[in-house]
Amino acid sequence: MKWIVGDVEIFQIVELEAGKIIQSIIPDASPENVKKMNWLIPNYADKNGILKALVQSFLIKSNEKYILVDTCNGNDKNRPSMTEWGNLKIKFIEKLNEFGITPSNIDYVVCTHLHFDHVGWNTTLINQKWIPTFPNAKYIFSKKEYEYWKSKPKKELVDDLLGIEDSVQPIIDTGLAELVKDDYKFDENISLIQTPGHTPHHVSVQIQSQGKNALISGDFIYHPCQVEKPEWGNTVDTYSDQALETRKKILSTLVDSGTLLLGSHFPNPVGGYIVKKDGKLIFKI
Numbered sequence: 001m002k003w004i005v006g007d008v009e010i011f012q013i014v015e016l017e018a019g020k021i022i023q024s025i026i027p028d029a030s031p032e033n034v035k036k037m038n039w040l041i042p043n044y045a046d047k048n049g050i051l052k053a054l055v056q057s058f059l060i061k062s063n064e065k066y067i068l069v070d071t072c073n074g075n076d077k078n079r080p081s082m083t084e085w086g087n088l089k090i091k092f093i094e095k096l097n098e099f100g101i102t103p104s105n106i107d108y109v110v111c112t113h114l115h116f117d118h119v120g121w122n123t124t125l126i127n128q129k130w131i132p133t134f135p136n137a138k139y140i141f142s143k144k145e146y147e148y149w150k151s152k153p154k155k156e157l158v159d160d161l162l163g164i165e166d167s168v169q170p171i172i173d174t175g176l177a178e179l180v181k182d183d184y185k186f187d188e189n190i191s192l193i194q195t196p197g198h199t200p201h202h203v204s205v206q207i208q209s210q211g212k213n214a215l216i217s218g219d220f221i222y223h224p225c226q227v228e229k230p231e232w233g234n235t236v237d238t239y240s241d242q243a244l245e246t247r248k249k250i251l252s253t254l255v256d257s258g259t260l261l262l263g264s265h266f267p268n269p270v271g272g273y274i275v276k277k278d279g280k281l282i283f284k285i
């Protein structure tokens with residue numbers, strides 16, 4: 001998949017299919033409840049109410065610079081509580097070749113938040129050491145998000161704490177990280193906006209060019225079903241009240257705005273628009 005937003009190009013890089021795990025993280029999204037939402041079928045759920053979802057990165061090209069948004073799970077990572085997403089052996093980096101580039105061409109890596117499924121490809125295991133995968137990139141992390149995770153919060157998944165150690169700290173230690181404010185601007189087209197709650201300093205990536213707008217969500221929303229049902233929370237939100245507030249607020253700014261929403265875990269065709277139909281919000285291609 002590819003999208004054009006003014007002068008900016010955005011490409012999809014899929015790591016893996018994630019419907020089962022995403023559905024288990026949204027307890028209200030039972031097959032029975034999902035089946036009642038006809039508009040989800042067939043793109044976002046199957047006729048049995050089983051959600052479709054992905055783990056994916058977005059590659060942005062703006063002003064001849066390449067920005068990689070979120071780096072999925074990565075290979076060879078130890079993830080004891082979510083074993084399906086640990087010890088992967090996926091040809092993910094090879095997919096960059098489809099765009100005529102290699103890891104050394106990436107100018108920026110940005111993580112919307114520091115959960116392990118958004119930081120994985122930051123590093124690669126070479127000779128038992130975690131080495132930065134993108135040697136020429138500036139890795140952009142929210143400073144406050146990094147500080148939160150370095151405090152080793154007890155309420156969080158062990159996999160996320162391991163992700164900090166194997167996929168974030170090595171980047172800091174090699175001097176490739178830039179710890180930024182939550183409203184960081186890459187250039188006149190690309191900036192971060194604050195979407196807290198899923199994690200304390202979660203951000204989304206805003207694209208604005210030639211009067212066209214797009215938003216890469218990160219995990220303030222997991223699945224299109226939460227467009228109609230924003231109150232369907234995720235079990236892994238750090239602050240669920242704030243996450244709900246953010247979801248409602250961002251959806252209300254997107255409705256009928258013509259802004260393309262690219263959902264970080266949304267299944268293909270991934271991109272769409274928030275519109276009001278029969279008094280409710282839906283996600284429409």
Ligand SMILES: [Zn+2]
Nearest residue numbers: 115117118219
């Ligand atoms: Zn995620």
